[in-house]
Amino acid sequence: xxxxxxxxxxxxxxxxxxxxxxxxxxxxxxxxxxxxxxxxxxxxxxxxxxxxxxxxxxxxxxxxxxxxxxxxxxxxxxxxxxxxxxxxxxxxxxxxxxxxxxxxxxxxxxxxxxxxxxxxxxxxxxxxx
Amino acid sequence: xxxxxxxxxxxxxxxxxxxxxxxxxxxxxxxxxxxxxxxxxxxxxxxxxxxxxxxxxxxxxxxxxxxxxxxxxxxxxxxxxxxxxxxxxxxxxxxxxxxxxxxxxxxxxxxxxxxxxxxxxxxxxxxxxxxxxxxxxxxxxxxxxxxxxxxxxxxxxxxxxxxxxxxxxxxxxxxxxxxxxxxxxxxxxxxxxxxxxxxxxxxxxxxxxxxxxxxxxxxxxxxxxxxxxxxxxxxxxxxxxxxxxxxxxxxxxxxxxxxxxxxxxxxxxxxxxxxxxxxxxxxxxxxxxxxxxxxxxxxxxxxxxxxxxxxxxxxxxxxxxxxxxxxxxxxxxxxxxxxxxxxxxxxxxxxxxxxxxxxxxxxxxxxxxxxxxxxxxxxxxxxxxxxxxxx
Ligand SMILES: [Zn+2]
Numbered sequence: 001x002x003x004x005x006x007x008x009x010x011x012x013x014x015x016x017x018x019x020x021x022x023x024x025x026x027x028x029x030x031x032x033x034x035x036x037x038x039x040x041x042x043x044x045x046x047x048x049x050x051x052x053x054x055x056x057x058x059x060x061x062x063x064x065x066x067x068x069x070x071x072x073x074x075x076x077x078x079x080x081x082x083x084x085x086x087x088x089x090x091x092x093x094x095x096x097x098x099x100x101x102x103x104x105x106x107x108x109x110x111x112x113x114x115x116x117x118x119x120x121x122x123x124x125x126x127x128x129x
Numbered sequence: 130x131x132x133x134x135x136x137x138x139x140x141x142x143x144x145x146x147x148x149x150x151x152x153x154x155x156x157x158x159x160x161x162x163x164x165x166x167x168x169x170x171x172x173x174x175x176x177x178x179x180x181x182x183x184x185x186x187x188x189x190x191x192x193x194x195x196x197x198x199x200x201x202x203x204x205x206x207x208x209x210x211x212x213x214x215x216x217x218x219x220x221x222x223x224x225x226x227x228x229x230x231x232x233x234x235x236x237x238x239x240x241x242x243x244x245x246x247x248x249x250x251x252x253x254x255x256x257x258x259x260x261x262x263x264x265x266x267x268x269x270x271x272x273x274x275x276x277x278x279x280x281x282x283x284x285x286x287x288x289x290x291x292x293x294x295x296x297x298x299x300x301x302x303x304x305x306x307x308x309x310x311x312x313x314x315x316x317x318x319x320x321x322x323x324x325x326x327x328x329x330x331x332x333x334x335x336x337x338x339x340x341x342x343x344x345x346x347x348x349x350x351x352x353x354x355x356x357x358x359x360x361x362x363x364x365x366x367x368x369x370x371x372x373x374x375x376x377x378x379x380x381x382x383x384x385x386x387x388x389x390x391x392x393x394x395x396x397x398x399x400x401x402x403x404x405x406x407x408x409x410x411x412x413x414x415x416x417x418x419x420x421x422x423x424x425x426x427x428x429x430x431x432x433x434x435x436x437x438x439x440x441x442x443x444x445x446x447x448x449x450x451x452x453x454x455x456x457x458x459x460x461x462x463x464x465x466x467x468x469x470x471x472x473x474x475x476x477x478x479x480x481x482x483x484x485x486x487x488x489x490x491x492x493x494x495x496x497x498x499x500x501x502x503x504x505x506x507x508x509x510x511x512x513x514x515x516x517x518x519x520x
Contacts, residue, residue: 002258002266002267002270002271003259003262006260006261009260009267009268012268013267034392035265035268035383035385035389037384060396061283061287061396062283063279063337065273065279065336066333066334066336067335069273069275069276070275077273079272079273079274079279081283081391091391091392091393092268093268093391094272095272095273095274105287122271122272
C-alpha cells in the first residue's frame with residue numbers, strides 16, 4: 001500500500017481516487033515536475049499546481065519479472081514505463097499481470113484506475129489494443 | 130583552482146577472502162583489510178590520520194581507530210551514494226591530504242553482503258505504507274518494481290530498443306569477467322567456468338536480464354592507503370599515482386535513492402558520461418590513453434553503458450564492441466581483470482580500486498602487459514565517480 005499522505009506527493013493519489021491522472025506542473029512556464037515537487041527549477045517560481053492529463057501515453061520500456069521479490073506480487077508479472085502524450089519527458093510506471101509478450105516500444109497505452117484497498121487507488125497502464 | 134594531478138598516490142592495498150559466509154563481523158573484516166593495506170604500504174597503524182568510509186558501511190571511522198590503533202584521526206568522512214562512492218572516497222582522501230587535514234588516509238569498504246544484510250532485496254519496506262518522506266517509493270514498489278535489478282532490466286530493454294543490443298552482447302561481458310575470475314585464486318568464481326550457452330539459458334530474474342547478468346553477493350572487505358606522492362616515493366611498492374579523480378551527479382539526476390532515476394528522459398546515458406568529461410579534462414587524457422579499465426559491474430548492462438559513456442565506443446555501439454573481443458586481455462580495452470562484481474566478488478566497487486592498483490604495480494593475476502594507466506569507475510545510476518591511476 002503506497003504512502004499517500006506525503007506533503008509533496010499526496011495530491012497524485014488524491015486525484016487518482018477521484019479518477020484523474022495528474023502531474024505537478026508550473027503555472028507560470030508550463031514545465032512538468034515529476035516526481036512532484038513545489039519549486040520550478042525552469043523559471044525559479046513556486047506557482048506549481050496539479051494538472052489533469054488525458055491518460056494517453058506511449059510505451060518506453062518494460063521488464064517481465066520472473067523472480068519474486070515482494071511477498072504480495074506473484075510472478076510472473078510485467079512492469080511498464082510510459083510517457084504521457086500530453087506531458088513529454090514525464091514517466092509513469094504501471095504493472096500488468098503475467099508475461100505480456102505483445103509489447104512493442106512506442107505502442108499506445110491508456111490509463112486505468114486500480115483500487116488496491118483502504119480507498120487507495122493506483123493509476124495503471126495497459127495497451128489500447 | 131588547485132590541480133590534484135599526480136599529487137597523491139595509493140600506496141597500500143588489502144583484502145580479505147571473498148566468501149558467502151565469513152563467520153566474522155564486518156568490523157573484523159574491515160580490520161583485516163585495513164591492517165593488510167597498512168602493512169602492504171610499509172607503514173604502521175600510527176601513520177594513519179585520516180579515514181574515509183562508504184555511507185552504507187556498518188563500520189564507523191572510530192571503530193577502526195580503536196581496532197587498528199591508528200594515530201589521532203584528524204579527518205574522516207562518509208561518501209555516497211552506495212556503490213557510487215569508492216572513487217569519490219579516494220577523492221576525499223586526496224582533498225584531505227592536499228588541504229593539510231591529514232597526511233595518510235585509509236579508505237575501506239566492508240560488508241557481509243551474503244550472510245548479513247543482503248542488497249537487492251525488497252524486504253525492508255513495510256507493506257502498509259510504502260514510500261513517502263522523500264523516497265518516492267510510492268511511485269514504484271506498489272507496481273512490483275522494487276529493486277535495482279528490475280530497474281536495470283528496463284534500462285537494458287531500452288538499450289535493445291534504441292540500438293538493437295542483444296543478450297549475446299551482454300553475455301560477452303559476463304563471460305569476460307568470468308574468464309578473468311578463473312585466473313584469480315581469490316575470486317568467488319575462480320573454479321567455475323561459464324559458457325555462452327549457460328549464460329543464455331540462465332534462470333530468468335527480470336527479463337531481459339537473467340542470472341549471470343547479476344553480480345555476486347559477497348562477504349568481505351577491501352581497503353587502500355592514500356598519501357602524498359612525495360612520501361609514496363619512499364615506500365616499498367611502485368605508487369599508483371592518482372592522475373585525476375571526479376564525482377558527478379549529472380544535471381538532472383532525479384530525486385530519491387535509486388528507482389526514480391528510471392524517470393529520467395534518457396535511460397541509456399548515465400551520470401558516467403558527465404564524470405568522464407570531468408575526469409578526462411582533469412587528467413589531460415582521453416579514452417585512447419587508457420590501457421586497462423575496472424568498470425563497476427553490478428549488472429552486465431552497467432558495463433555496456435559505461436563503455437559508451439567513457440568514450441571507448443560510440444553511443445549505441447557498446448554491444449558489438451563488447452562482443453568483438455575488445456574487452457579481452459590484448460583487446461582494445463581489457464576490463465575487470467580480477468573478475469569484477471560479476472565474478473570476483475561484490476565489495477561495492479572497492480575491489481575495483483584494489484585491482485586498479487595491482488595493474489599499475491604489474492601484479493594482477495590477469496596483468497595487461499606494460500599497463501601504465503588504469504581507469505577505475507564506481508556505480509551508477511544515482512550519481513557516480515571515477516579515477517585514473519598511472520604508473
Ligand atoms: Zn516554471
